[in-house]
Amino acid sequence: MKDVTVADVRNFVLLGHSGSGKTTLTDAMLFKMGVNDRQGSVDNGSSMADYTDEEKSRKITIYAKPFSGVHASGGRKTAMVFCDTPGFADFFGQVILAGRIANAAVVVVDANAGVQVGTARGWKQADQLELPRAVVVTGLDRENASFARVLAELQEKWGARCVPVTLPAAGGNGVVDVLSSAAPAPDVAEAVQAAKGSLVELAAETDDTLIEKYLAGEPLSADELAAGLRRAVLERKLVPVFACLPPKGVGIQEFLDGVARLFPSPLDRPIKDAEGRPINPAADAPFVGFIWRMVNDPFIGQLAFLYVCGGTLKPDMDILNATKDQKERIAVLGEFNGKKQGTVESACAGQIVALSKLKFTGLGDTLCAAAHKTLLAPFKFPNPVAWAAIAAKTQGDEDKIGVALQRVAEEDPTIKVERSKDTHEMVLSGMGDTHIAVTVEKMKRRSNVDVTLSTPKVPYKETVTAKGEGHYKHKKQSGGRGQFGEVYLRVDPLPPGETEWFVDAIVGGAIPGNFLPAVQKGLVEGMSRGCVAGYPVVNVRVTVYDGSYHEVDSSEISFKIAGSRAFRDGMSKAKPVLLEPIMTVRVMVPDQFMGDVNGDLSHKRGRIMGMETADGMQVIVAEAPQAELFHYCAELRSMTGGRGTFEMEFNRYEVVPSNVAQKVIAEAEKNKKEEEE
Ligand SMILES: Nc1nc2c(ncn2[C@@H]2O[C@H](COP(=O)(O)OP(=O)(O)O)[C@@H](O)[C@H]2O)c(=O)[nH]1
């Protein structure tokens, strides 16, 4: 974009339920602004926005992507910068990324389906970010579509501030602009009149002198009305509603006109730094920018997408990465519309540029003029809600998985990989099963590693509940020098608060002091695989109180073996039990699902600890075993039509009830046999 002034930049993010038409609207806008010479379509794979293989094969948006173009209307040029985002809950991380750099939100609502789960999720995110917003009602041609019905629903949910600025007309093949001076067709005249009345009133209410004028029955001038409307949108007292039929390009011109007229520019809404101080958005202020998107492109290499918060970025400037405290060099400012790439000579507030070959910069970093260090707050993402153990299909590919996943995680901070030190599995976690599946697919395509996914193993542990005596005499005579070591010990529960698990109660040198470390080593080994199902043993105390040795045959290895076996003997007599991790779960659901969710949790051996309400939702706090929760995300979504969400964290270990323990033990024995074969 050339010759753009900050005041003429409009920057917004598209939010809404999956399938509501956000991407189709994106393609329609790009075509209207001449960025594309035909209108791309999600359905035939020609969309400029949903262009990645994983998006094309699923026909859904997976990544938030930036677009830009110039909208010319009435002799005025406006730079439109906007992000298309996924509506699917699994990819909400992308909404968090794009939301951070938006000056306004456009919530897309389908005229048949109305407000859906994803619509409400997007709206809530916009609320949290305090974003001014508009609604675009799409799908006017769909069966049972009704603009009037959706408008009523919007007003019921989000107030009378939702007022149409364009209305469907001409049997759905056109729209009328409520504020246009042309006389509306008779069939819409009444609706136009009502909307105009509401708009004028909301505009007047933003200013004391205007409201006086309005109440005195004087008309507002065109300039007063325009300024009042913009202020009302900025203050979130007006949510303009637009009617569109994106596949046919109907209402797009009017929508872009509306954005140019009504939306704030970056000058109206300065971004705040980490301390809450506004960053000066003016073009001549010191440069500050924020990295909100990273892409590891197999052909281009790594691209860092930067949002300019203030000042003007030009190539070859002295740039500081304030997050890493490192100087960076910038050669070229890239501009991307999907795959289509170009370059720009400079970028001001509200614009997005792609930077390549940065040395230190990652997602969430702040770049700024070296002489004016500024830092923005880092991103915050929700905790994972879905987990899968991941293993290489081909032996030897394990290292490749690690590297490939790390590259994916650089782009997508809601994907996490961890090697469990308890189960030794590599566990991939994310925002849902589809998120994990897409990640694996992407990894395969880019790094050519094939993996298998499975339910992660539960990190069971074992302990004892009573006192047990253990004894082992290790004696071996095989030709030359033999082996000899004998250990007597007692195993009992480690008293709460104590950490000293080993007690030396040997008297009279029954086991010489120099062999005690070997005995201890044997105990540690014994504790690494308990006698119940071979899981690590915790919270036990071992008192070694007697033993015997042989002048010649005793050795470290003999005592290590004796220690390990004596422990096993003692533990098996000390009423050993299996322990499992218990999680604290917070489930957020609308009222009507309370019964189902509570019932299901009890079914999962859960205990309801409390209930509260927050944000108009019921919050159920429960404790339940981790073993029952690996697939809770999918189960809760299907139980609640996607409206329930949850978070969970580890709480403590608890004894596994014996009927469940029997199954775990049987499974462990089966696995052991398989290993031995
Ligand atoms: N009939 C009709 N179909 C639409 C309209 N807008 C989008 N679609 C279709 O709805 C489906 C989902 O659209 P898409 O833009 O991918 O939705 P998104 O998930 O919100 O990005 C696609 O098959 C589109 O062709 C519309 O206004 N009318």
Ligand SMILES: [Mg+2]
């Ligand atoms: Mg989409």
